[in-house]
Amino acid sequence: MPLPALLSRERAILAFNRRVLAQARREDVPLLERLRYVCIVSSNMDEFFEVRFADFLEAARGGDAAASRRELEAVAAEAHRLIDDQYAAFNDEVMPRLQREGILILNHADRDAAQREWVDRFFHREVRPLLVPVGLDPSHPFPQVANKSLNFIVRLGGRDAFGRANGIAIVKVPRVLPRVIRLPDEVAPGQQAFVLLTSVIRAHLDELFPGREVEAFSQFRVTRDSDLEVDEDDVQNLRRALRTGLTTRHFGQAIRLEVVASCPDELSEFLLQQFALPEAALYKVNGPVNPVRLNQLIDQADAPALRFAPYEPAWPEQRLPRDRSIFARLREGDVLLHHPFESFEPVVQFLREAVADPDVLAIKQTIYRTGSESPLMEALIEAARRGEEVMVVVELKARFDEEANINWAERLEAVGAQVVYGIVGLKTHAKLLLVTRREGSALRRYAHLSTGNYNPKTARLYTDLGYLTADADLTSDADAVFQQLASLGRTKPMRALLQAPFTLHRRTGQLIDRVAEAARAGRPARIVAKVNALTDPALIDKLMRASQAGARIDLIVRGACMLPPGLPGATHNIRVRSVVGRFLEHSRILYFRWGAGDDDEVLYLSSADWMGRNMFRRIEVAWPVRDAALRQRVVDECTVPYLHDGRDARQQQPDGRYERIGSDGISAQQALMALYGG
Known part of the structure; x- marks a missing residue:
């Protein structure tokens, strides 16, 4: 039987954001958290337009013209509906409550x-000194407008001091100004009253143009293609090239224009013309242009009371006593950490213990996203200062984290790492931390592998799941990965790790084929995979064929499927x-069973999603959980x-829609919070 066509990736991404928006409409979610979900949808949609939609537009230009145009129109229409629904949730449900x-x-x-x-007073003291209105005329062309920056377009009547009748002005709002200002109690007693910066500026627009009449105005915001393009084969210094690229990213090709719903057509049409955008790229929003x-x-x-109850991740005291060396504990067996229900602090402590241990000879670590402030990076810097051999694989092309990673790389190099x-x-997306320690006359390795950053x-x-181990196979394989990344040698056969590409x-x-074969033979056949996205056509093809063979398959896919x-x-x-719940699901777990015996199953943890980019354009690892007790715990x-x-789950329908399973059952995340009792 022929296999069915795959669902649209772009529409699958929008479907995920609709599931996030559904959280903002749930009565059982605290009010401020519902507002946070509204904000998350906006952040996700920004990235959708900056990255995915920009790539989609480029691909559509090179494909079948009619089919590409239809799909483009369908995706754009769904994006408009989603954003309209987002503002409806904000205006009609969240804000009134x-x-x-x-x-x-x-x-x-x-x-x-x-x-x-x-x-x-606030406007004249804090805001007005930073605003520089620009009236447009032949000597003042339309200014460069940075990606996602806040701006006003103003239509003016009358003439200025030089007799010019320039009718359009642009007011760029500096990013340093707070977008939300809380009024002090003395002018808002008994309330928590806020004003938006846009409202403050709007109320004083006439002061920016003395002697002129403000006839019409609107906030506006342009979203640009933000994929950082660097030809790695043609640059001598990748770090320098990326730092240069960061300054130009803010002014990439315009993709979307947002204005307020009251914006006059002539102003929105003028902006569309300036940014060379079609009508379909215009989003008129009923509220702030950047939630x-x-x-x-x-x-x-x-x-x-309007937030989630505080939750403090628990230290796994029984499995990892605080008063005992982590190295000594790992010599007895592996340790599995389940974040955020269990604390991330043991990972930090593992590295700090390595830095302070005079028997540790070398520390190697991969870094994809670590943030601008990181105790792990500070520990690596301290290790290098102490004279330990420190090697750090820093992924400079981690999208939107490039600048932080460049800064860390420079600090590490400055102390000799x-x-x-x-x-x-290839992007290095694997999460590995390897410590080599002298123990008597031999060297022993210890490692941390993780599904998350x-x-x-x-x-x-x-x-996410973290895995601390002294297993010789896993640590040897981890060392082989670091050797690959640091040198030009050939790939060594791995003992246990699976590695992309x-x-x-x-x-x-x-x-997957092995499970399908078991199903055809009438043996137990089961696949359970938990990933963030499933878009790889070859793996989807194999899953479909395994289903046809009779294998029972459960896929827990947070995002696009x-x-x-x-x-x-x-x-x-x-x-x-x-x-979709309180925490962002991020762990990747792959379980396969092809019979009834104890040896007829395998469970892997992985840094990789089931996407082509993870399988072929990134350095990724998956590792087996061999310990039966840890496997059962996963x-x-x-x-x-x-x-x-x-409670938090939704089931995907054949057409790509998602239906909520229930509202009164268990929540997996809440059950795990209760289990660990943080």
């Missing part, structure tokens, strides 16, 4: 005399569900609760 709780966003008309006086900035309101609001940037044409902040927000894709396909489940005769044995914590989640 916040107002009832005494948290207000005051427009100019809502402010009383004392509040207007305070805002007026991401409302995170500042969430941070300033004093309302603990060996810094390498991986392999030309070495970032203590996001480790409190993302679900070499063996991971092929071996994953072989395991291009496989259409539940189709008779093709994917009827495949169930796809997505969990199943019990990372698959079973998610397959029975009746």
Whole structure:
């Protein structure tokens, strides 16, 4: 039987953002957290337009013209619907409820005399000195407008001091100004009253153009293609080339234009012309043009009852006693860490112990995203200062983290660490930390492998699995990966690790085939995969064929999934569900069973999603969990609760829609929080 067509990747990404938006509409989610989900949708959609939609536009130009145009129109239409629904949730559901709780966003008309006086003083003291309006004429062309910056377009009447009748002006708003300002208690007693910077400027626009009449105006914001293009084969110094590229990224090709709903057509048409955009790229929004900035309101609001209850990740005392050397503990067996339910601090402590240990000879680590402040990076710098051999593989092309990574690379090099940037044409996405220690007359290696980044902040927000081990196979393979990244030698055969771009894709396909073969033979046949995205056509093809063979397949896919489940005769044995909850699902778990025996199953943890880019354009690793007790723990914590989640889970339909499974069942994340009791 022919296999069905794959679902659209772009529409699958939008479907994920619709699931995030659904969180903002849930009555059982605290109000400020509902507002946070509104902000997350905006942040996600910014990246969608900056990266994915920009690539989609480029691909559409080179494909079948009619088919590409239809798909482009369908994706653009769905993006418009999603953003309209986002603002409806903000205006009709979230903000009215916040107002009832005494948290207000005051427009100019809502402010009383004392509040207007305070805002007026704030404008003249903090805002007006930084604004430079530009009237457009032949000697003042349309200015460069940076990606995602806040701006006003103003239509003016009358003439200026030089007799010019320039009718259009642009006001660029500096990024250093706060977008949300809380009014002091003396002018807003008994309330938590906020004003948006845009409202402050709007109320004083006439002061920026003395003697002129402000006839019309609008906020606007342009989203640009932000993919950082560097020809790695043609540069002598990748770091220098990327730093140069960071300055030009802000002015890439325009992709989307946002204006407020009240913007006159003549102004929006003028802006579309300036940015060379079609009408379909215009988004008229019923509210602030950048809801991401409302995170500042969430941070300033004093309302603990309107947030998630505090959760402090637990230190795994029974498995990793604080008063004992981590090296000594790992000599007894591997340790599995489940973040954010368990603390990330043991990973930091593992590195700090290595830095302070005089028997440690070398430390090697990969860095993809670590943030601008990182105790791990500070520890590596300290190790290099102490004279230890430190090698750090810094991925300079980690999107939107390039500048932070460049800065860390420069600091590491300044203290003598060996810094390498991986392999030309491939991003280093594997998460590895390797310590080599002298023990008696021999050397012993210890390693940490992870599904997530070495970032203590996001480790409190993302679900990930970390694996501390002294296993000789895993640590030898980890060392081989570092040797590959640092030198020009050939690839060594791995003892245990699967590695992209070499063996991971092929071996994953072989395991799916093995399960399919077991199903055809009437043996137990089971696949459970938890990934962030499933878009690789070859793996989808194999999963479909395994379903046809009778294998039972459960896929827990947080984001884009291009496989259409539940189709008779093709994917009827495949169930796809997505969990969107308090924490961002990020762990990757691959479970395969092809019989009834203890040796007829394997479970891998991985840094890679089931996407072509992860399999062929990145350095990735997957490692087996050989310890039966740890393997069962992964199943019990990372698959079973998610397959029975009746609160945060949604099940994918054959057409790509998602339906909520229930509202009164268990939440996998809440169950894990209760289990660890942080």
